[in-house]
Amino acid sequence: MNRRAKKDLIRILISAILLMLAILSPVNGWFRSTAFLLPYLLVGYDILWKAVRNILHGHVFDENFLMVIATVGAFAIDEYPEAVFVMLFYQVGEWFQRLAVGKSRRSIASLMDIRPDYANLLRDGALCKVSPEEVAIGDLICVNPGEKIPLDGVITDGSSSLSTSALTGESLPCDVSIGDEVASGSVNISGVLTVRVSRPFTESTVVKILELVESATENKAKSEQFISKFARYYTPVVVLSAAVLAIVPPLFFNGDWAEWLHRALIFLVVSCPCALVISVPLTFFGGIGGASKKGILIKGANHLETLAKANTVVFDKTGTLTKGEFSIVSIDSPVLPAQELLSLAAAVEQFSSHPIAKAICNSAAIVPARDKVTHVEEVAGHGIKGAVDHQVICVGNRKLMQSCGFQPQEANRSTTQIHLCDDRQYLGVIHLSDTVKEGVNDTVSTLRGLGISQIVMLTGDRQEIASQVAEELQLDAYHAQLLPADKVAYMTELTKSKKRNTVVFVGDGMNDAPVLARSDVGIAMGGIGSDAAIEAADVVLMDDDLCKVPQAIGRSRRTLRIVRQNIAFALGVKLLVMMLAAFGHAFMWQAVFADVGVSVIAIFNAMRALK
Amino acid sequence: MTKQFKMIDLDCANCAAKMEDGIRKIDGVKAASISFIMQKLTITAPDDQMDIILKQAAKVCRKIEPDCRIEPIQ
Numbered sequence: 056m057n058r059r060a061k062k063d064l065i066r067i068l069i070s071a072i073l074l075m076l077a078i079l080s081p082v083n084g085w086f087r088s089t090a091f092l093l094p095y096l097l098v099g100y101d102i103l104w105k106a107v108r109n110i111l112h113g114h115v116f117d118e119n120f121l122m123v124i125a126t127v128g129a130f131a132i133d134e135y136p137e138a139v140f141v142m143l144f145y146q147v148g149e150w151f152q153r154l155a156v157g158k159s160r161r162s163i164a165s166l167m168d169i170r171p172d173y174a175n176l177l178r179d180g181a182l183c184k185v186s187p188e189e190v191a192i193g194d195l196i197c198v199n200p201g202e203k204i205p206l207d208g209v210i211t212d213g214s215s216s217l218s219t220s221a222l223t224g225e226s227l228p229c230d231v232s233i234g235d236e237v238a239s240g241s242v243n244i245s246g247v248l249t250v251r252v253s254r255p256f257t258e259s260t261v262v263k264i265l266e267l268v269e270s271a272t273e274n275k276a277k278s279e280q281f282i283s284k285f286a287r288y289y290t291p292v293v294v295l296s297a298a299v300l301a302i303v304p305p306l307f308f309n310g311d312w313a314e315w316l317h318r319a320l321i322f323l324v325v326s327c328p329c330a331l332v333i334s335v336p337l338t339f340f341g342g343i344g345g346a347s348k349k350g351i352l353i354k355g356a357n358h359l360e361t362l363a364k365a366n367t368v369v370f371d372k373t374g375t376l377t378k379g380e381f382s383i384v385s386i387d388s389p390v391l392p393a394q395e396l397l398s399l400a401a402a403v404e405q406f407s408s409h410p411i412a413k414a415i416c417n418s419a420a421i422v423p424a425r426d427k428v429t430h431v432e433e434v435a436g437h438g439i440k441g442a443v444d445h446q447v448i449c450v451g452n453r454k455l456m457q458s459c460g461f462q463p464q465e466a467n468r469s470t471t472q473i474h475l476c477d478d479r480q481y482l483g484v485i486h487l488s489d490t491v492k493e494g495v496n497d498t499v500s501t502l503r504g505l506g507i508s509q510i511v512m513l514t515g516d517r518q519e520i521a522s523q524v525a526e527e528l529q530l531d532a533y534h535a536q537l538l539p540a541d542k543v544a545y546m547t548e549l550t551k552s553k554k555r556n557t558v559v560f561v562g563d564g565m566n567d568a569p570v571l572a573r574s575d576v577g578i579a580m581g582g583i584g585s586d587a588a589i590e591a592a593d594v595v596l597m598d599d600d601l602c603k604v605p606q607a608i609g610r611s612r613r614t615l616r617i618v619r620q621n622i623a624f625a626l627g628v629k630l631l632v633m634m635l636a637a638f639g640h641a642f643m644w645q646a647v648f649a650d651v652g653v654s655v656i657a658i659f660n661a662m663r664a665l666k
Numbered sequence: 667m668t669k670q671f672k673m674i675d676l677d678c679a680n681c682a683a684k685m686e687d688g689i690r691k692i693d694g695v696k697a698a699s700i701s702f703i704m705q706k707l708t709i710t711a712p713d714d715q716m717d718i719i720l721k722q723a724a725k726v727c728r729k730i731e732p733d734c735r736i737e738p739i740q
Contacts, residue, residue, distance in 0.1 A: 105732065112729045118680065153677065163703060273699045273708065283683050333679035333702065340703050 057157075063150050067143065070098035074139050091135040099126065099142040118327040121294070125320040129643065132313040141324070141643045148651020152333075155658040159337060162665060163344050169221045169240040169261055171205035177249065187239075187256040198248045206239050207259045208250040215246035222264065223597040224350035240264065267352045267595070271343045274355025275336075278618055282335045286328040293633070297322035300637065314639065321636035324646035330625040334657035335618055341664035342614030350597035351607045358593040362576050363611035364557045367549065368507050368604065371542075371570075372514035372524060374563035375580060375601070377489040381414035384470050388483025394420055396483045400475055403441040403450045406431045411473060412439075414487055438473070447478050456481065469523035488520070491527060494602055499528050501605040505612075509556070511549075513542050513570075539569065546573045561604055562588070578604060614664045621657045628653050668697075668710040671720075673727075674735045676705050681731045688726035692719055707736060 073094035080090055096103075105119040122145055129138035174187045177195040187205040190196060195211065198204050204217070214232035219225055219241045228244055231237060237250060240261035256262060301319035304310035339356035346353050353359050373379050386393040401419035404412035406428070416422055423443060431441040437458070438451015449459050456463050456474045461481040463474050470486040499510060512533040514521050521535035534545060550558050550573065560567075560574035563581050568591040571577030579592035580599040589595055596603045632649040635641035676682055682702040689698040689709065697710040711719050720736065727734050 108732055109730075118678070160703060160705070269701075269704060269706070270708075273701075286680065286683065327680065329678065329680050332683055336679075336701075337703055340701075 060150065060154065060157075063146070067098060067146055067150060070094040070139075070143055070146075073097065074136070074143060077139070078136055088130075088135065091130075091139050095126070095130075095139045095142055098139070098146050099123075102142070102145075118329065121323045121326055125323045125643070125646075128316060128320045128323075132316055134317065134643075137643050141647055144644050144647040145324075145651060148647060148655065151655045152329075152651055152658065155655050156333070159341070159658060159662050159665075162662065163340065169203070170265060171203040171239060171261065174205035175199070175202075187259075190252055190256065192252055192255060194252045196250050196252060198243045198250060200243055200245055200247065202243055204237050204239050204241050204243060204248075204250065206250070206252045206256055207254040208237060208252040210235050210237060210248055211251050212249035213247050215248050216244045218242045218244055219597075221348075222260065222350060224348060224603075225598060225600075263589070264347070264352060264597075267354055267589075268343060268347045271340075271353060271355050274357045276339055276356035276360040278360065278615075278622070279335055279339060279356060282328075282331050282622070286332050289328045290326050293322055293326035296633075297326070317643075318636050318639060318641075321641050321643055321646040322633060324643060325629045325632050325649045327650055329650065330654040330657045331622060333654060334621040334625070334661045337658060338614060338618045338621060338661040338664045341661055342610060342617075345665040346607060346610050349603070349606065349610075350600075351603050351610070352595040352597065353607070353611075354593050354595070358576055359611045359614060361557060362559065362594065362608055363615045365559045365576065365608055366507060367509040367511070367556045367558045368502055369511045369513060369546065369549070369558060369560045369574065370530075371560075371562035371567055372512050372516060372521065373489060374599075375561055376495055376512060376524060376528065377491050379410075379489065379563075381411050381471065381487040382490050383414065383418045384486040384488050386483065386485050388475075390480065390482055396475060397485065398422060399443060399448055399482070400450050400473065400485060402428050402443045403431065403439050403448055406441065407433065407439050411471065411487060415473070415485065448482075449476050450474075469517075469519035471520075489516075491524060492599075492601060494600075495528060498601045498605060499530070501602070502608075505605055505608055507608075513537055513545060515539075539567070542567065542570045543573055546570050550575055559604070559608070561601075563599060578607070617660060617664050621660055624660075625653050625657055667713050667716065668708060669716060670739055671707040671709070672737045672739050673700065673705045673707050674737055675733045676700075676702065676731065677733070678731060681734075684730050685727050685734075688730065689723045692722045692726070694719055698723075 077090040077094060082090060102119045102122055106117065106123040109117040109120055122142065126138045126142050129141065171187055173184045174190050175182050175197040176185045176190055177197055182197055190206055196206065196208070200215070210231060210233050212233060214230070216228040216230045217237065218228045219238065221242065222238060222240050238260040297319040300322060301316050304315050305312045339359060342359055343353050343356065370376050386396055388396045397415065397419045398421045401416045402423040404415045405422055405425065427444060429442045431439065433439050434451060434455060437455040438449065440447065440449050449455055450473060452472070453463060453474065456476055459476050461476050463481055463484060470488045473485045473487065475482040502510060509532070510530050512521065512525055512530050514533070514535050515537050516535060518535045521533050525533035537545065546558065546560060549556060557575050559576045559578060560570055561578045561580065562571060568588050571579055571588060571591040576594060577592045578594045578596060579588040580596045594607055628649045632641050632646050636646065679702045682700045686698060686700045689695060694715040695709060695711050699708050709719065709723065724736050727736060
């Protein structure tokens, strides 16, 4: 509690005691009014002052002014205790509201606590503490255990484990050592690291994340826009109906002036749309903040709203559903044992940088030394040739075998095949495939559980491979052999179709920026890697864990549910109080509750979105 | 250019919405938004007009919430 809150609390308490005394004291006439005026002025002087100032500025429908009218009106109709009590109750409500807003601001600020304050710059062999902005590319910085990594870079010395939980939501620390890239915002847990900075602070991971989350509120959701429009009309309409209520029944239906004025004053108290205006944006912000803590960066409340409506999810295949790394499925050789064939292939393939070559070298038990292999020659689009122990070996696809004069059997399998031959005979074939990521099956079934009716895969890969993956994951549809332009065309068709689909596209950000942009919600995986993807995407996942996709959808839906609860609750209570007031069954303190009390409850409800 | 400012003693969300509206209407302002939660004002406007706009924005805010001040970040 800060000083201002304490001061206000004391003021409220003293006024409450004075009000009690005024009610209990047996005075009449002028003494009585003075006895009530004292606590009224003490608790409400700031509101009176604000009301006067705002009137001078021409703001008629200001909430302070309305409170003053309501309470002065109550004085006018001899409802002294009620007038003071309403002002007191209003201030108590405001006090709680400020406390609640302060608390939510702090919990959101703690989410943003990933900004590093300083960097230990290594300059001329000495360490000095500087602000991260001052460090340039190529500088060496030192990161001690327990400190945040202030800038992106590559480790040049030391090894440690890093906690990236603030960035990715991943709770397991990862081990890093010399040569590894580290992202700013992660926390160094165990060892001292020396890092060569690779990006200036303004372009670092941590600054990009903060910018994304902080500017997310600028993209307002439709329901937010609705609320601000609604608020503009709500107050004048309620005030107008209050005026009608005060004048019409006494004038035309012989009503009692004081009684109807009292009912009208209750209308004035509930005429502020504050509960809505605070809680709706706060809920969206909480939803975005909570997701960012889990490594899901949503770039705006509008995207969160669309994500909640998703009914179709389209995945890119390579790198998204599959690892993008090849592994060996089987080896067939008419002449050699499988392991021998593999080391022969590895002998030549170690000179290639293709992902398939890497997979072969990684799986071979023995890779012959590089100097045993001579005359290495890459045959573009076909494979690679080389002499192993003076024996020419060709490793590559069918076309390479054909050019050597061999006709390997046509294998109709959904794998990528690498054949081997020497100058005398065909040696065999290695079947490789890109493996599906772990947990993708669960992700697909979770998505179905969320009511996603269509799950589709797009790929540039061959038909057979695509159909196998689609079958394994039980997808609803797949489209293979697509060029990047085809993917965009397909996405356009899907989003424009008459069925009013809300389409989410999930890609790893490599070459699919146009598709990300075309979908209703584009989700890019793999963090702050590709700038183009982040620019085009609406949601960025900090790692490539697919289970974050259903999580993101689930969180969005929960956030929207809370928004709807708050709207319904706030409007419901206000309408109820107005109805009761119109028929003469409401008290003014109920109206104050419908105003500030509802605000406080709505704020607390909004904070649930943060979890 | 887009610039951010801190809003000190911004107490009421409805007022923030009104201020936002008012600042948008100032000549030269391309975009303006106030985040009540972050207590931040973001203005997009031409560089050379920024100072005048900021003065007018402060006036708009004072009219709506007299205690509220606009301050540059850091």
